[in-house]
Structure formats: C-alpha cells, structure tokens
Amino acid sequence: MEKIAAEVRELVSTADDAGRRELLKSLRELQYSLETPDDTLKRMIHYNLRLTVARTATDLKLFSLLAQNAPSPMTTIEIAKQTGAAEVLLGRLLRYLASLSMIKETGVDTFTANNITTALAGEGFQAGLRVYFDSHGPTFQAAPAFLAETHYSDITDHTKTPFQAAYNTDLPAFTYATQFPVISANFNNYLAYERTGRAIWLDAYPLEEECKAQPAEDVLLVDIGGGIGDQCVALKTRFPDIPGRVILQDEAHVLANAIVKEGVEEMAQDFFQPQAVKYAKYYYLRNILHDWPDASCRLILENTKAAMGPHSMLLIDDIVLPNSGVHWQAAQLDMTMMFVLGAMERTREQWRALLDSVSMKMVKVVQYTSLGDSIIVAVGK
Known part of the structure; x- marks a missing residue:
C-alpha cells in the first residue's frame, strides 16, 4: 500500500488542477467499489x-490550537487545560476527529495537526463550517418534507423554498440574514475565503489586452453586489496600471466591512434598482445570478443592460455546468442554491436562454477552473 500511495502522490505532484480532480474521482470510485453495503x-x-x-x-x-502547536503533539490533558473542556469528553471528540483524518493521532491520548487541521484552523474555513451547520443545516433537514408536500415541483420562487419551511418565515434567505449580523459576517467571510488558492477570472480573461485604450476618467469596472470587495482588490493589485475607475457596489451594511484599497470606490447600490453608473466598460457579476431564480435574474440583467453603453460588456463570473459528468462540488452547490434560495447553477444553454430573455447576446465563455468557473461575456442585442 505504501508503494501505491507513493505512486499516487507522484502523479498528483505533476498534475494540473483538472488532473488532480480526475485522480481524486478515480480514487473515490475505487474506494466505493471496495465497500460492502454495510x-x-x-x-x-x-x-x-x-x-x-x-x-x-x-x-x-x-484545530487552531493543534495547528499553532505543530509539529509538537499535544496530550488530551494539555488540550483540556487550554480549552476548559472535560478530559473524557475531549478525548472522545479528538478520537473521532482523528478517525476521519481531520487531525493526526500520534500516540495514546496524543494528537497533532495535519494538512486538513491546518485548513480547518483558517478563519474563512471555520466561517464556512458555521454557515453550513448553523444556517444551511436546518434547511437541508427540512428539504425532504418540503419536496414531498409540494409534490416534487420545481423550486423557482426564492420565497417558497425549504429555507422558509425550516425558519418559519416568509422572507427570502438574504433578507432574513440581514436581521442577524453574525450570520451575514460568517457568510461574507466564507465567500472571501472560498476561492483561496484557486484560479480567478483575472488569470484567464484578457483584461489588459482589452483595456489598452481605456480613458483614465471613465469607469473601468463596476463590481455589482461585490461583497467586501475581494475581486476589486485583486484587480487593482494584479493590474495597478490599467486606467479607469473601479467601483464596488453592494448594500451599505455589507460595504461597512469592505476591504480598503486605493483606487477602489464604494457605492451603496441595490441591484434590483436601476444601475446608477452609466456606460462603464465592464459590469461584473460574480456569483450573483446563481443566487436567484430566472425571474429575479432578469430584473438584475435588465437594470444592468439599461446602464450599458455601446462599448460596455457584461461579465458574468459563475459556474457553467457541462451537460453531463458534473463534478460533485458543482452539483452540491446547485442543490444548496435550490434548497436555500430557489436558485440554480446553469448549463451553457440555460445561460444563453436567460440572456436571450432580456435581449442580450452571449459573446463568449472563458472557463478558468476545472469545476466550470467561467466568465460569460454578454452585450446588448
């Protein structure tokens, strides 16, 4: 087994991201093929x-404690003293975590960090755990009963989803979350972390080439619903010499936690209202439209289209699903969008149909990750 493991690690060390994911898929299928029904x-x-x-x-x-102390292992007694948890309870929790390789057991009642522990110790990763356990967990639990009660109809209304059933509310998930600052903070921290270490659109999109004649006084890019501004910061960091204004738009309570970066302007804007910035070169929507059903997407797109000039382009940064063989990470995100938001991940044909419905034309699709993350370039017809 050690020889096989060494060969697999060698394969991973020379593979690109798509190759690494394909190798993981093969290993997972091998594992499942060896399982008994039990x-x-x-x-x-x-x-x-x-x-x-x-x-x-x-x-x-x-996770933070073990990661900070690594590579030195810690005993259950030492961890109990620092956490205040009962030693027996703590030992059982640690034993379980080690059995699933979230931490590493080095001896009797002795543990240390591994690569998974280090990841789990990150603030963004922990924000993600809180989002999916605290916020999404009740929704997932409510989903089977909701689907049965609605006779397994399509979910196309963001006010009629398992989320409303779980939380006994008529409010959409995003509106409900604004009442709870901790939920919103966890969600925004997770989004800022979620693509850490992964390629971003700037790695593949020919921004510099398209902006050679960009006037400094014009608006280069409007990041619509841009959250705390990580994409605006990435743009200004990667291409500080591209002229033109960069504007980060979101609701005021989100902008209150925005990353401060020279050259990035903040503007409170609701994307369901008419777009205030006219004739920008790029209007950029990152992971916005996958949060909404088609009817809501059409309103966002119509507001954006109305502000676009003859040389403006809409950049939709979202997953484009293949027609078959969808990766499990993209598929589970699609389920999350459906159950929580009444929304969906879309195939190329579904994206084209959505744009056609508001008289916009899909010009090209630039894929930049093996999961299907892509820039969909669109203009008005």
Missing part, C-alpha cells in the same frame, strides 16, 4: 455527524 450505509448515515463534531471543534478552537 460500509456504504455507515459512511452515508453519519455525514451530518462529521459536520457536527467539526463545528464543535471550532467552538473549542481545537
């Missing part, structure tokens, strides 16, 4: 438990 059952019925214990571990700061 193995499969025990793996699947305890998925929720994994997230439960990991969420508890973040409250106790176990």
